Amino acid sequence: MRSEADxxxxxxxxxxxxxxxxxxxxxLFQAARHAGPLIWILPAHIPEVPMLRGLPQxxxxxxxxxxxxxxxxxxxxIEEALQAxxxxxxxxxxxxxxxxxxxxxxxxxxxxxxxxxxxxIQTGAGSNSAETRWQCQPLAAPTxxxxxxxxxxxxxxxxxxxxxxDWTVNWDGTSPAFHMVSKARERYExxxxxx
Amino acid sequence: MALADARxxxxxxxxxxxxxxxxxxxxxxxxxxxxxYAPMVARDGADGLMADISGVPHLFGGEAALREDxxxxxxxxxxxxxxxxxxxxxxxxxxxxxGGGIVPDGRLAEGIGHLPISALRLDHDTxxxxxxxxxxxxxxxxxxPRAPLARRFSQSLVMRLDQALGQYAEPVAAAANAxxxxxxxxxxxxxGLQSDVMAALERLLARLCDKLAQHQMGARRVRLELHxxxxxxxxxEIGLARPMNDAARIAAxxxxxxxxxxAGFGIDALRLTAPVIEPLAPEQISAHHRVQPEHALADLLSxxxxxxxxxxxxxxxxxxxxxxxxSHRIAxxxxxxxxxxxxxxxxxxxxxxxxxxAVTGPSGNPPARFRWRRMHFTTLRATGPERITxxxxxxxxxxxxxxxxxxxxxTEQGPRLWLFSTPQTVQGSPKWYVQGEFA
Numbered sequence: 307m308r309s310e311a312d313x314x315x316x317x318x319x320x321x322x323x324x325x326x327x328x329x330x331x332x333x334l335f336q337a338a339r340h341a342g343p344l345i346w347i348l349p350a351h352i353p354e355v356p357m358l359r360g361l362p363q364x365x366x367x368x369x370x371x372x373x374x375x376x377x378x379x380x381x382x383x384i385e386e387a388l389q390a391x392x393x394x395x396x397x398x399x400x401x402x403x404x405x406x407x408x409x410x411x412x413x414x415x416x417x418x419x420x421x422x423x424x425x426x427i428q429t430g431a432g433s434n435s436a437e438t439r440w441q442c443q444p445l446a447a448p449t450x451x452x453x454x455x456x457x458x459x460x461x462x463x464x465x466x467x468x469x470x471x472d473w474t475v476n477w478d479g480t481s482p483a484f485h486m487v488s489k490a491r492e493r494y495e496x497x498x499x500x501x
Numbered sequence: 502m503a504l505a506d507a508r509x510x511x512x513x514x515x516x517x518x519x520x521x522x523x524x525x526x527x528x529x530x531x532x533x534x535x536x537x538y539a540p541m542v543a544r545d546g547a548d549g550l551m552a553d554i555s556g557v558p559h560l561f562g563g564e565a566a567l568r569e570d571x572x573x574x575x576x577x578x579x580x581x582x583x584x585x586x587x588x589x590x591x592x593x594x595x596x597x598x599x600g601g602g603i604v605p606d607g608r609l610a611e612g613i614g615h616l617p618i619s620a621l622r623l624d625h626d627t628x629x630x631x632x633x634x635x636x637x638x639x640x641x642x643x644x645x646p647r648a649p650l651a652r653r654f655s656q657s658l659v660m661r662l663d664q665a666l667g668q669y670a671e672p673v674a675a676a677a678n679a680x681x682x683x684x685x686x687x688x689x690x691x692x693g694l695q696s697d698v699m700a701a702l703e704r705l706l707a708r709l710c711d712k713l714a715q716h717q718m719g720a721r722r723v724r725l726e727l728h729x730x731x732x733x734x735x736x737x738e739i740g741l742a743r744p745m746n747d748a749a750r751i752a753a754x755x756x757x758x759x760x761x762x763x764a765g766f767g768i769d770a771l772r773l774t775a776p777v778i779e780p781l782a783p784e785q786i787s788a789h790h791r792v793q794p795e796h797a798l799a800d801l802l803s804x805x806x807x808x809x810x811x812x813x814x815x816x817x818x819x820x821x822x823x824x825x826x827x828s829h830r831i832a833x834x835x836x837x838x839x840x841x842x843x844x845x846x847x848x849x850x851x852x853x854x855x856x857x858x859a860v861t862g863p864s865g866n867p868p869a870r871f872r873w874r875r876m877h878f879t880t881l882r883a884t885g886p887e888r889i890t891x892x893x894x895x896x897x898x899x900x901x902x903x904x905x906x907x908x909x910x911x912t913e914q915g916p917r918l919w920l921f922s923t924p925q926t927v928q929g930s931p932k933w934y935v936q937g938e939f940a
Contacts, residue, residue, distance in 0.1 A: 327916055331940040334852055343798050350813065353855040357937060358817040358829035358842065360850035367839040371815040371831065372805060379809050386808075390801040392794040444915040444940075446881050453882060456917070456940060479852060479940030480845075 313473065314460070314484075315339070320437035321388070321412045321423035328442035328458055329426045330354075331479065333397045336424055337369070338362040338482040342394025345387045347372045349380055349401055363481055368394070377401065381408055388415035388423050396423045402431070409433030432464070439464035445474065457487060469498065521547075531580075538571060543675040549597065551590060553673040558586075564603055587612065590673060591665030595620035595639075609666050614640030621661045627654050639665070680716050683774035684708045691730045691767025698727070698759050698768065699752065705773040706748040719744025719781030723751055727762060728770040735762045740811055742802035742835040744779040754803055802834055811835050819843060823889055825854060825936065826899070848887050849909065851919045851937030857899070860920070863933040867908045867920065873935050876914070884909040889921075902926050909939060 316322050316336060324332045334356075337344050344365065346356065350373040358366045372387075374380045380400060387396045404412075404425070413435050416423050425436070432439050445457035456479060461472030477484040508514055525547070532550055535542045538561075539552035554567065561567035564586050575582045585596035587604040592613045596602055599620050604612030613620070616639050619628045631654070636642055642650075642662060651659045663669035684705050692698060702725060713720060724738045737758035745751060762768075806814045816834040819842055820827055828850075860871040867883040885908035891900035903925030910918050919937035926932065 330853055330938075334940065342794070354853040354938075355831070355855070356817065357825065357851055357854035358819060359845060360852045360854075360937070360939070361842075363842075366817055366819075366842045369817060370802070370834050371817065372809065373813045373815065374809045375813070382808065383805060386805060387801065390797065392797040393801065444917060446911060446913050446915055458940075477940065479849075 313471065314475075316422050316424065317437055317467065318422050319417050319420045321409070321416050321425060321435070322438045322440065323425045323427050323432050323436040323464075324440040324442055325427050325429045325432065326440075326442040328444045328460075329440075330356075331444065331458060331477075332440060332442040332460060333424055333426055334362055334365060334479065335477055335482070335484070337365050337395055337397065340395040340422065342368070343392060344369045345372060345393055345396045346370070347374065347380060347383050347387065347396070347398035349373070349399065350375045352399065360479070362479060384412060384423065384425075385415040388412060388421045389419040390421065391419050393419065393421050396421060397426065398423070399426045400431075401428070403428075404431070404433035406434050409435035413437075436464060437466050438462050438468075455485075455487075538567065541673050541675040543673050545594060549594070551593070551673050553675075554586070568603060589665055589667040590671045591621065591661060592667075594622065595665060610640075610643055613665060614638065614643065618642060621658075621665055623658060623661055627658055630654060631658075680712065682709060682712060682718070682720070682778055683772065684712070685770065685772040687770045688768070691769045693764040693767045695759060698762070698764075698771075699756070701771050702755055702759070702773070703748065703752055705771060706752055709773055709775060710746045710748040710751070713746035713775065713778070713781075714783075717781060717783060718775075718778045719746050720751070720775035721777040721779055722775065723755075724774050724776055725755065725758075726772040726774075727768045728772075729765045730767050730769050731765055733765060735768075737762065739807050740803065740835070741799075742806060742811075742814075743796075743799040744781040745799075746781060750800055753800075754807055757807070806835055822892065824892060824897075824900070825850075825889075827892075848884075848907075849939065851939045854937045857921070857934035857936045860933045860935055866922070866931075867910060868933055871933065873918070878910075878912040878914055878916070878918070880910050881913045882911040884911075907936075 314335070333346075346369060348355065348371060355371070356369065361369070372383050374383050377400075380398065384396060384398045384400075387393055404427070412423060425433075439462065441461050441463050443459045445459045447453055447455050447457050455476040458475045458477055459472065460475055462468075462470050464470070474487040475484050476487050504516065528544060528548070528550070532542050532544055535550055535552055539554045539557055541553040543551050545551040558564045558567045561570055568584055568586055571584055572582065583597055583601040585593050585601045585603065587593040587596055588606055588609055592604055592609050595613050595616050596604060599616050617637060618631050618639060621639065631637070631642070636645075639662075643666070647659050660669060664671045686701055686705055688701070692701065709720075709723075720741060721744055722738060722740050724736065727735045727737075729735070737755060739751070739754045739758065741751070741754070802814055811833055814834045815831050816837055816839060818830045818832050818837060818840050820830045822828050858873065860868070860873045863871040867880060867885065869880050871878055871880075886906035887908075888904055888906050890904045891897065902923040905921040905923055907919060907921045910920050912918065917939035918935050919939065920933055920935055922931045922933050924931055
């Protein structure tokens with residue numbers, strides 16, 4: 307059971323999904339929190355590459371970039387990397403919606419290799435077999451007082467072993483440390499059931 | 502003669518730079534071929550071979566017949582050579598470079614007496630010193646007392662003379678052949694099953710890996726050639742992310758390639774070679790037989806590289822440049838080691854970088870409103886400018902517009918973008934581009 311203090315720990319040996327504009331930032335946030343080699347699978351035609359000098363501390367030297375040229379090679383790379391034992395986190399950017407078959411294969415591969423996976427999917431192109439699906443958006447800091455904060459809105463819209471929640475986080479993109487931003491409002495929904 | 506003089510004399514002179522590496526390789530090949538005349542053949546300088554033919558000439562019908570056979574074979578191959586047979590290494594060396602011939606047994610002094618002193622492998626100073634004393638041929642040197650000669654010139658003069666005359670032993674020191682990392686297997690009956698091919702491959706790999714381990718080498722590429730009974734051939738080649746001589750782990754990488762081979766009527770011969778090898782120091786074998794994490798990662802990179810290509814398995818390495826595109830290098834992971842990132846100083850950098858994309862409808866400096874990728878953005882806050890000047894010592898077409906002013910623009914819509922403008926553009930208003938996105 308994940309602790310209330312740190313809700314962003316991905317369940318190990320499962321494949322998760324992230325969508326939205328801030329999905330790459332979320333992936334790097336997770337990369338900084340996972341030990342061991344990191345594998346980022348990026349189709350060869352995608353122009354955006356990670357910039358080494360902008361990555362969180364300790365991520366750049368552990369990061370391996372795979373640039374497969376086709377969808378079949380991409381899926382093969384994901385499975386192969388998930389099956390490997392020493393890898394800490396596998397980040398992949400599939401272009402097309404994953405079929406249930408492919409998603410299930412990835413979950414089995416992740417269980418074999420005890421590796422966590424994170425698919426950066428197009429919005430709405432998720433697979434049913436994903437453990438959690440995160441919706442990630444960068445958020446503008448509205449007031450002058452919060453001008454130096456880097457806000458992110460991360461919410462789960464699918465969770466196989468928990469409830470759906472949303473968080474506003476201040477993470478500056480340099481270290482694994484982050485701050486929760488509390489929202490001042492009156493509660494209008496009933497309190498969450500105890501878990 | 503200098504090349505300019507030669508050109509002045511013969512205007513159509515065709516010249517080509519000497520390729521010393523290929524010449525040396527040709528000499529090594531010739532050295533292997535010369536093994537048909539003697540068990541011990543060594544290279545002698547950059548342009549000669551020395552063979553110890555003791556006990557061999559009678560097989561060819563005598564020394565003269567042997568030398569004739571050698572000369573005619575090389576002539577047929579298109580090589581102009583000069584050869585000599587003598588009782589000592591020094592005498593043969595001297596005679597081969599001054600006309601060639603045969604010195605009969607026990608008549609060394611007469612045989613090489615007429616040759617100039619420079620034939621004795623002496624340095625230039627000694628030769629000119631002797632010439633000043635009126636000693637120009639080897640025969641002049643032989644009757645002189647040794648002690649004053651050694652004192653006046655050097656011990657090496659006397660040693661070279663003694664070596665040529667057989668009073669000082671000098672063996673033909675043939676270098677050991679370079680190890681060949683290839684093994685083969687011929688089968689009495691053709692095989693066709695994948696499991697049979699893998700079993701044969703495992704036997705070959707065990708032999709190859711033993712040989713590699715013996716020479717403290719590891720293979721970077723391994724090639725398997727299969728010969729079919731109908732004279733056809735198939736080939737499987739794999740690459741390895743680090744030098745390796747572990748048979749079981751190499752065999753695992755062959756499974757996919759062997760699966761695709763067309764066996765036809767059967768395979769009756771296999772050949773396994775390691776075309777690319779690298780030194781590999783012996784390693785401590787742990788008691789628990791656990792695969793070390795870096796080895797497991799190298800195995801993963803090998804299998805990935807063999808499927809998608811080693812140029813697509815990459816690593817980011819820091820580089821010394823302020824230009825964003827050149828501030829890191831993207832290098833193949835199999836041929837580079839991870840480098841620690843130097844401490845980040847200066848302004849923040851984006852997490853993703855892409856080729857500059859022009860924005861449309863920018864207003865103001867920095868733009869308060871703009872369109873990019875068919876989305877409207879309103880600037881909430883802009884940090885900058887950070888001025889980056891092009892590296893004039895590289896001619897980069899992307900930086901022909903001169904210096905760039907980079908801004909970190911926080912938009913009301915959320916995304917934090919890395920915009921730049923080129924204030925040095927001549928025509929029209931300055932254009933704005935997006936080149937990266939921050940966390």
